Amino acid sequence: xxxxxxxxxxxxxxxxxxxxxxxxxxxxxxxxxxxxxxxxxxxxxxxxxxxxxxxxxxxxxxxxxxxxxxxxxxxxxxxxxxxxxxxxxxxxxxxxxxxxxxxxxxxxxxxxxxxxxxxxxxxxxxxxxxxxxxxxxxxxxxxxxxxxxxxxxxxxxxxxxxxxxxxxxxxxxxxxxxxxxxxxxxxxxxxxxxxxxxxxxxxxxxxxxxxxxxxxxxxxxxxxxxxxxxxxxxxxxxxxxxxxxxxxxxxxxxxxxxxxxxxxxxxxxxxxxxxxxxxxxxxxxxxxxxxxxxxxxxxxxxxxxxxxxxxxxxxxxxxxxxxxxxxxxxxxxxxxxxxxxxxxxxxxxxxxxxxxxxxxxxxxxxxxxxxxxxxxxxxxxxxxxxxxxxxxxxxxxxxxxxxxxxxxxxxxxxxxxxxxxxxxxxxxxxxxxxxxxxxxxxxxxxxxxxxxxxxxxxxxxxxxx
Ligand code: GDG
Numbered sequence: 001x002x003x004x005x006x007x008x009x010x011x012x013x014x015x016x017x018x019x020x021x022x023x024x025x026x027x028x029x030x031x032x033x034x035x036x037x038x039x040x041x042x043x044x045x046x047x048x049x050x051x052x053x054x055x056x057x058x059x060x061x062x063x064x065x066x067x068x069x070x071x072x073x074x075x076x077x078x079x080x081x082x083x084x085x086x087x088x089x090x091x092x093x094x095x096x097x098x099x100x101x102x103x104x105x106x107x108x109x110x111x112x113x114x115x116x117x118x119x120x121x122x123x124x125x126x127x128x129x130x131x132x133x134x135x136x137x138x139x140x141x142x143x144x145x146x147x148x149x150x151x152x153x154x155x156x157x158x159x160x161x162x163x164x165x166x167x168x169x170x171x172x173x174x175x176x177x178x179x180x181x182x183x184x185x186x187x188x189x190x191x192x193x194x195x196x197x198x199x200x201x202x203x204x205x206x207x208x209x210x211x212x213x214x215x216x217x218x219x220x221x222x223x224x225x226x227x228x229x230x231x232x233x234x235x236x237x238x239x240x241x242x243x244x245x246x247x248x249x250x251x252x253x254x255x256x257x258x259x260x261x262x263x264x265x266x267x268x269x270x271x272x273x274x275x276x277x278x279x280x281x282x283x284x285x286x287x288x289x290x291x292x293x294x295x296x297x298x299x300x301x302x303x304x305x306x307x308x309x310x311x312x313x314x315x316x317x318x319x320x321x322x323x324x325x326x327x328x329x330x331x332x333x334x335x336x337x338x339x340x341x342x343x344x345x346x347x348x349x350x351x352x353x354x355x356x357x358x359x360x361x362x363x364x365x366x367x368x369x370x371x372x373x374x375x376x377x378x379x380x381x382x383x384x385x386x387x388x389x390x391x392x393x394x395x396x397x398x399x400x401x402x403x404x405x406x407x408x409x410x411x412x413x414x415x416x417x418x419x420x421x422x423x424x425x426x427x428x429x430x431x432x433x434x435x436x437x438x439x440x441x442x443x444x445x446x447x448x449x450x451x452x453x454x455x456x457x458x459x460x461x462x463x464x465x
Contacts, residue, residue, distance in 0.1 A: 002457065004039035005124055006030055007116065007140065008133035009080070011043040011068055013061045029233055029445040033453065035063045037129075042067045042120045048076060054119050069119050071112065078108020081308050084136045090311070091170060092135060092159050093272040093366040098311050101171055110139060117143035124149055129456050132183075134158045139179035154185035154456040156228065159368040160395070161193035164200045177205060181218050185455050187228040189368040190395035194227045228452050229399055231444040232374045241351035241379050249345070249352030253299070257356075260335075261422055263298045264357035266350060266372050267364075268305040269342070271315045274365040274391065274408040275302060279322045279338070281363070281414035286330050286337055289419050293330070296422060298337060298361070299353065303344035316342075354379035359421045360388045363408035367394040373403065374440045377433065385433035387421035389414070399443065402435030 012027040034041055045057060045068035052075065057068045071079070082105035090098040116137065121144060124130060130153040132140050141153040167173055177200065180186065188194040198216065201207035207218035216223045240246060253262060263282075267273035278300075286293040302319070306312045323340040330337045345353070354360065360376030373396045376388055390396060390403035397405055404417045 001037055003125065003128045004033055004037035004453065005120070005128050005130045006034060006039060006041045006133070007120060007130065007137060008041075008043045009084070009136040010046055011041045011066050013041065013064045013066055026230070026445065029449045031062070031064055032446070033449050034065075039128075040065045040067055040123055042116075042123065044068065044080075045070050047071075048073050052115060054115065056119055056123075067120070067123060069115070071115075075108060075112050075115070078102075078105050079112035080136070081306070083109035085306055085309050086311075087170070088135045088138075089159070089272075091166065092162050094160075094162060094166060095271065096166060096169060098271065099169070103171075106172060113137060113139050113143050116140055117147055120144070121147040121149055124151055126151070129453065130154070131156070131452070131456060138176055142179040142182035145182055152184045152456055152458055153182075154187065154452065155180065155183045156187040156452060157193070157368070158189065158230070160190075160366055161188060161197045161200075163196050164203055167196075167200055168204065174205060177201065181205075181207070181216065181221060181223055183223060184458065185452070186223060186225045187452055187455070188225070189227065189229055190398050191227045192398070193368070193395070194225060197225060224455060226455065228448055228455075229395060229443060230369050230371070230448045232371050232378060232440065233446070234378055234441050234444040237347065237351060237375060237378050240346075240348040241355065243348045245346065245348040246352035246355075249349040250356045251352075253353050253356040257297055260295050260297050261358040262356055263296060263359040263361050263418065264353055264376070265298070265300040265302075265361045265363075266353075266375075267300075267302055269302040269312065269316055269319070270305060271311060272364055272366055274363045275300070276315065276318055276322060277365065277408050277411065278361060278363045278414070279319065279326060281408075281411040282338065282361075282418065283326050283329075284411040284415035285418040286326070288415055292419060292422055293337070294332075294335060296337070297335070297339060299339045299341070299357070301341050301343075301345065301350075301353070304342055350375065351379045354386075355381060358386045359418065360386060361418070362388065362394065362396075363391045363406065363414060364394050365391070365408055367391070367396070369395040371396075373400060377436045377440045380433055380437075382430075382433070382437075384426065385429050387424050387429055387432065388436070389417045389421055399439045400436050402432040 013031050047070040049070035049072055052072045059066050086100040087105055128151050130151050132155045198209045207216050214226045282298050323338045326338055327336050354376045362373045373390050388403040391408040392405045406414050406417045
């Protein structure tokens with residue numbers, strides 16, 4: 001079995017083999033793969049240093065070797081807070097209005113990708129598979145090749161790929177994609193993002209997409225591109241949901257709701273998640289359905305993220321105002337319509353909260369996949385499941401057509417979907433849930449990882465296995 005080198009912006013190793021703490025499924029899946037493949041996980045330590053030294057901090061954590069570097073403050077400003085989170089993230093989520101184009105951001109992005117390449121290249125041995133993650137590191141494959149690395153290198157993009165007409169508003173867009181065309185495999189969350197990428201390569205770079213719909217021929221190179229929809233760690237999540245902590249969280253929420261039906265939202269505090277629009281839709285529901293409204297409470301959990309980026313501070317302020325406004329307009333002495341919470345909870349607590357909620361409200365304006373939708377489905381009681389309301393603009397919508405699919409921009413449509421979900425008879429809830437649970441269980445993060453690693457191993461390696 002080839003060794004695996006995973007490279008991502010940050011490194012996050014789960015604390016135990018069966019982590020059920022505040023770890024994401026991705027960390028659990030990659031951690032397990034790295035243990036099996038005796039691999040290394042490389043990335044930024046999250047620490048700032050006065051001047052970049054390239055010093056590698058190698059550690060053995062819970063069976064996985066991690067290698068991290070510190071970055072200097074200019075790197076963090078231009079690469080992470082700048083190009084990654086003020087240029088690519090908004091643009092790839094269709095927010096051209098929030099996208100900032102600063103030459104220094106682009107320069108810092110390439111400089112840090114170069115630093116990543118310089119630091120990780122000496123760790124790569126012949127035969128290793130190299131798996132790069134996400135929008136922070138799009139040019140890294142090319143930069144590794146420039147340093148003599150001849151291994152197979154793959155990229156998985158966790159966020160959407162924008163339509164060509166949007167993407168060309170990025171200065172030097174050709175350069176970014178030409179760098180990407182040095183990977184052997186490029187994976188996307190959904191067929192929609194994959195098609196957008198192929199369209200761009202054909203139209204703007206004159207590449208050729210083979211009849212199989214995924215192999216790109218460009219300047220004598222051949223790149224396999226495909227959708228690899230990510231899933232949750234189903235087994236880990238179900239286990240977390242069976243713990244005492246989860247049961248207590250479930251009972252606590254149910255008791256505090258005092259017989260009212262709970263609608264739950266769980267999202268990083270990010271404008272792409274459609275939280276402002278979600279609150280507007282809930283307001284619309286409260287106004288249009290006053291008879292149903294008093295029997296409902298919305299719990300929105302939104303731990304802050306990327307607090308150094310001003311648009312994230314703006315959205316936080318907007319949401320606080322909106323929650324205050326809605327509560328002010330509708331609350332009674334014994335009822336507050338929105339519980340808006342900025343703190344994070346453990347995965348076991350989340351599993352308990354999801355199960356206690358009659359409706360899961362997942363309405364991003366644009367989302368690569370969205371794992372909360374899948375976690376909500378996984379956490380339900382099969383005999384009395386809740387209803388998932390899901391944005392049609394999340395990658396997950398393609399895999400969960402039995403959710404109530406909505407346009408998150410339309411407060412009228414989402415407000416009506418809330419009313420429909422709350423009134424939905426048990427038989428229909430069960431039927432819809434049964435239509436979704438198979439894909440959530442079987443297309444899990446382990447299947448996703450194995451699928452990607454098999455594609456990265458290449459046809460020759462697969463045939464020999
Ligand atoms: C990117 C893409 C893609 C949230 N609050 C708490 C908490 N969470 C966990 C959720 C879920 C995860 O964070 C969020 O996953 P998402 O998929 O919703 O979103 P992004 O962070 O934007 O992730 C996305 C994903 O990458 C994977 O490829 O699906 O489209 O944008 O697991 O449960 N976890 C805990 N406490 C919280 O308060 N423990």
